[in-house]
Amino acid sequence: MRVALDAMGGDDAPRVAVAGAVAAARSGVEVVLVGREGDVRAQLAGYTDAAGLPVDVVHAPDVVEMHEAPASAVRRKRDSSIAVATRLLVEGRADALYSAGNSGAVMAAALFTLGRIEGVHRPAIGAVVPLLSGHCFLVDAGANVDCEAYHLLQFAQLGAAYMEHVYDVRNPRVGLVSNGEEETKGNALVQSAHALLRASDLNFVGNVEGKDITSGAADVAVCDGFTGNVMLKLAEGVQDLIFGLIRGAVSERLRYRLAGAVLRPALRGAARRLDYSEVGGAPLLGVRGAVFIGHGRSNEKAVANGIRTAAAAAGGGLLSRLQASVGQAAGAVPVPRHQAGLP
Amino acid sequence: MRVALDAMGGDDAPRVAVAGAVAAARSGVEVVLVGREGDVRAQLAGYTDAAGLPVDVVHAPDVVEMHEAPASAVRRKRDSSIAVATRLLVEGRADALYSAGNSGAVMAAALFTLGRIEGVHRPAIGAVVPLLSGHCFLVDAGANVDCEAYHLLQFAQLGAAYMEHVYDVRNPRVGLVSNGEEETKGNALVQSAHALLRASDLNFVGNVEGKDITSGAADVAVCDGFTGNVMLKLAEGVQDLIFGLIRGAVSERLRYRLAGAVLRPALRGAARRLDYSEVGGAPLLGVRGAVFIGHGRSNEKAVANGIRTAAAAAGGGLLSRLQASVGQAAGAVPVPRHQAGLP
Numbered sequence: 001m002r003v004a005l006d007a008m009g010g011d012d013a014p015r016v017a018v019a020g021a022v023a024a025a026r027s028g029v030e031v032v033l034v035g036r037e038g039d040v041r042a043q044l045a046g047y048t049d050a051a052g053l054p055v056d057v058v059h060a061p062d063v064v065e066m067h068e069a070p071a072s073a074v075r076r077k078r079d080s081s082i083a084v085a086t087r088l089l090v091e092g093r094a095d096a097l098y099s100a101g102n103s104g105a106v107m108a109a110a111l112f113t114l115g116r117i118e119g120v121h122r123p124a125i126g127a128v129v130p131l132l133s134g135h136c137f138l139v140d141a142g143a144n145v146d147c148e149a150y151h152l153l154q155f156a157q158l159g160a161a162y163m164e165h166v167y168d169v170r171n172p173r174v175g176l177v178s179n180g181e182e183e184t185k186g187n188a189l190v191q192s193a194h195a196l197l198r199a200s201d202l203n204f205v206g207n208v209e210g211k212d213i214t215s216g217a218a219d220v221a222v223c224d225g226f227t228g229n230v231m232l233k234l235a236e237g238v239q240d241l242i243f244g245l246i247r248g249a250v251s252e253r254l255r256y257r258l259a260g261a262v263l264r265p266a267l268r269g270a271a272r273r274l275d276y277s278e279v280g281g282a283p284l285l286g287v288r289g290a291v292f293i294g295h296g297r298s299n300e301k302a303v304a305n306g307i308r309t310a311a312a313a314a315g316g317g318l319l320s321r322l323q324a325s326v327g328q329a330a331g332a333v334p335v336p337r338h339q340a341g342l343p
Numbered sequence: 344m345r346v347a348l349d350a351m352g353g354d355d356a357p358r359v360a361v362a363g364a365v366a367a368a369r370s371g372v373e374v375v376l377v378g379r380e381g382d383v384r385a386q387l388a389g390y391t392d393a394a395g396l397p398v399d400v401v402h403a404p405d406v407v408e409m410h411e412a413p414a415s416a417v418r419r420k421r422d423s424s425i426a427v428a429t430r431l432l433v434e435g436r437a438d439a440l441y442s443a444g445n446s447g448a449v450m451a452a453a454l455f456t457l458g459r460i461e462g463v464h465r466p467a468i469g470a471v472v473p474l475l476s477g478h479c480f481l482v483d484a485g486a487n488v489d490c491e492a493y494h495l496l497q498f499a500q501l502g503a504a505y506m507e508h509v510y511d512v513r514n515p516r517v518g519l520v521s522n523g524e525e526e527t528k529g530n531a532l533v534q535s536a537h538a539l540l541r542a543s544d545l546n547f548v549g550n551v552e553g554k555d556i557t558s559g560a561a562d563v564a565v566c567d568g569f570t571g572n573v574m575l576k577l578a579e580g581v582q583d584l585i586f587g588l589i590r591g592a593v594s595e596r597l598r599y600r601l602a603g604a605v606l607r608p609a610l611r612g613a614a615r616r617l618d619y620s621e622v623g624g625a626p627l628l629g630v631r632g633a634v635f636i637g638h639g640r641s642n643e644k645a646v647a648n649g650i651r652t653a654a655a656a657a658g659g660g661l662l663s664r665l666q667a668s669v670g671q672a673a674g675a676v677p678v679p680r681h682q683a684g685l686p
Contacts, residue, residue, distance in 0.1 A: 210575075
């Protein structure tokens, strides 16, 4: 598996991207670094073993910045790192793509260049959320801020297929994010989606609230991209808040500080379990290619794990499995024909 | 200040409610327990000092159960504890109301019996979220799952007025919950609300993400009730998850367990800071009365704190302050005339 890496995406690019690529390549994944060749090679030169690693460089002179309007930037900058990297997938020169850059631009490039899987209305971002044991896959984590019920049904189909294919979860339990477990709860969107999910072939376990998600009641949690993105960022915030409170409480007395020093590795381990950088990248579900989006603040470990995730997920007929998931139910669901190209 | 307590609301009622009332009364708050008089007095009899406390009992033969459809149950059961307690406010026999019962029923009873403050379209639930230092007031925390932009503007006005009046926050910073800080982020509702908030007299600090909220970037965080409720429950879930991870990590080695025993009070202190029962109740903003809603799983401490919060907030012209907040901007905002009575 060869993974194309947008070397200009993310904070402190290309330094962090190249460091992550080197780490991933050391564990055996082939990586194609796409970006300003001079800058990328200068970073690579810092690694004495780089010449022996399965790392290629493909030149791309332009960069889509984080603040740019995604669709127009991708259209205008045809030789941006993200555009060139996406073309490598079309040309068969890479099997998967990972970028920690402007996520809207990644999506736009994927839609323009790769297109959607047949039958998919709106590609969605899936985020793997670590739990006490196992994971929950949150779809949509931010691609589509305004959704219709049949979009949510498809997010569920794509999410379940991904969990089955990549995480070996048999017949994944699908929950619908809501403000109460009862079928009558939810806003208008959720109530409509509930009916569609109930009527589908999916293993639908009903509405899930935050505590159901964190306690592992569902393998896939479905919501619109606004709600999903707000949830992900709130979870990060609450985590920071709690560890901040703990640090504050521990610093209050000498005996707490001493005990805290002993416990530090255990607390770090708990924090690491929740660390986004352990998971790496979030798949863009529904485009014709294995595309993974990284956190804009991805560090070296996050990039390396994102590349590994992309390499591991891309194989074994992922795309045909995703296509089958939406194809199966396509006849059962009324679908407007006027779907816009971009979310 | 006399607080009417729905003694039949919440888990394990009336035992927990009476215990909370006794605790609040011991700290000097007058409480009127509303519920099945025999059951309530039987619980009261368990407290040897009850006779000397400022606690009254008012009989209400019916109970609205947690699973009942709120509006119809309140209409049908005219002598339910929540209906009778609400009437005490109208009759001037109580200054505030607290219930940990069916929150929809509390809202329905408040709307039917007290009505809305003039100019208010939709009453909203405000939740006080504890932070590292200070609080953030999340509005709406669950009353209105489908909203229009002008509802969100009013939630902001009511929330800011409440924070100013009850928490002495001068010129509260109002943030709009979104999936990104940039003005262009957000779903259609949030983008419209952003424009209204920007044009208002409020101290609008722009969009806030989860991490901005938990780091204290806003005194008031505004969102629709679906998003707010999902956020609150997710925060509880993440908290449980993190403390679960910490417990697991600490149990792994003997020296961690020993250090953990020393640190237990510090960790408990951190957890307590986030405990909903420390805050007690969430005000129902926009009805003509000081109405506070408790968590259905409220324990004795939560009920006692809820009663104290209600007593403290109710005085000093809270309602006229809230009315002024929406009155000020009423001319500036286009408002449909056909607002439904119930959210």
